[in-house]
Amino acid sequence: MSLSDKDKAAVKALWAKISPKADDIGAEALGRMLTVYPQTKTYFAHWDDLSPGSGPVKKHGKVIMGAVADAVSKIDDLVGGLASLSELHASKLRVDPANFKILAHNVIVVIGMLFPGDFPPEVHMSVDKFFQNLALALSEKYR
Amino acid sequence: MVEWSDSERNTIASVWGKINVDEIGPQTLARVLIVYPWTQRYFGSFGNLSSASAILGNPKVANHGKTVLNALDKAVKNLDGIKGTYSELSQLHCDKLNVDPDNFRLLADCLTIVVATAFGSAFNPAVQATWQKFLSVVVAALSSRYF
Numbered sequence: 001m002s003l004s005d006k007d008k009a010a011v012k013a014l015w016a017k018i019s020p021k022a023d024d025i026g027a028e029a030l031g032r033m034l035t036v037y038p039q040t041k042t043y044f045a046h047w048d049d050l051s052p053g054s055g056p057v058k059k060h061g062k063v064i065m066g067a068v069a070d071a072v073s074k075i076d077d078l079v080g081g082l083a084s085l086s087e088l089h090a091s092k093l094r095v096d097p098a099n100f101k102i103l104a105h106n107v108i109v110v111i112g113m114l115f116p117g118d119f120p121p122e123v124h125m126s127v128d129k130f131f132q133n134l135a136l137a138l139s140e141k142y143r
Numbered sequence: 144m145v146e147w148s149d150s151e152r153n154t155i156a157s158v159w160g161k162i163n164v165d166e167i168g169p170q171t172l173a174r175v176l177i178v179y180p181w182t183q184r185y186f187g188s189f190g191n192l193s194s195a196s197a198i199l200g201n202p203k204v205a206n207h208g209k210t211v212l213n214a215l216d217k218a219v220k221n222l223d224g225i226k227g228t229y230s231e232l233s234q235l236h237c238d239k240l241n242v243d244p245d246n247f248r249l250l251a252d253c254l255t256i257v258v259a260t261a262f263g264s265a266f267n268p269a270v271q272a273t274w275q276k277f278l279s280v281v282v283a284a285l286s287s288r289y290f
Contacts, residue, residue, distance in 0.1 A: 028268075109271065113259045113264065114263075116261075119260065121195055121198075124177075124178050124256070125177055
């Protein structure tokens with residue numbers, strides 16, 4: 001389900017609106033993921049506090065959204081653009097790729113909550129496709 | 144057997160109590176049909192589904208959205224017997240409607256997003272966790288008679 005020009009335009013337009021709150025979105029989404037899908041906590045056993053709003057969650061939410069911002073700027077070549085991030089996830093972090101879908105769902109929930117007027121179904125579809133392609137690019141080096 | 148804490152029971156009743164079925168139902172089904180267009184395969188008799196605006200304005204979609212969401216009421220009122228509650232509905236979806244059960248998960252996810260959009264920050268992580276637990280039990284029940 002590759003990204004059409006319309007999808008890319010929709011993602012970029014939405015990103016322009018939401019990027020000032022990127023850090024908050026990242027922290028919220030990560031906190032929700034850890035709460036709603038407790039199995040994801042297995043990847044963060046080395047943190048002292050996994051609750052929503054905690055220091056480690058806020059910090060890492062920022063890191064993740066920084067990478068999403070980067071992905072938006074590289075939307076025309078996600079596989080190429082995310083190659084080193086894919087390498088990191090494949091060989092060092094070894095996150096099961098099924099979890100990318102879970103995180104994406106939570107980012108979408110938070111976008112809907114914080115920007116209700118900017119997230120009609122067609123935009124939702126393009127964003128859903130974007131995250132799916134992002135996840136695919138992130139999985140590229142796994143095997 | 145699914146176990147519900149008192150807090151979870153209260154949360155589910157509270158969220159359900161605030162959901163306007165006549166609004167949220169149509170919005171959710173329309174969103175599913177737009178975001179996951181292959182789901183349109185089940186609605187050949189619904190008329191014009193050719194664009195997002197057609198889907199959003201389609202009265203059959205709206206009516207069916209209300210039907211689907213109203214059916215959740217049975218589960219809310221019977222948290223300790225959801226599987227039994229949906230036994231017949233599960234058979235119907237499998238044998239007669241031939242719906243791929245993966246679609247139940249898509250609908251549940253879209254419903255969560257629509258509810259989050261309507262509730263804003265009141266839909267905090269703990270509420271989301273309980274709500275999604277509830278929906279995953281519903282989805283499992285609807286899938287339970289598929290063989």
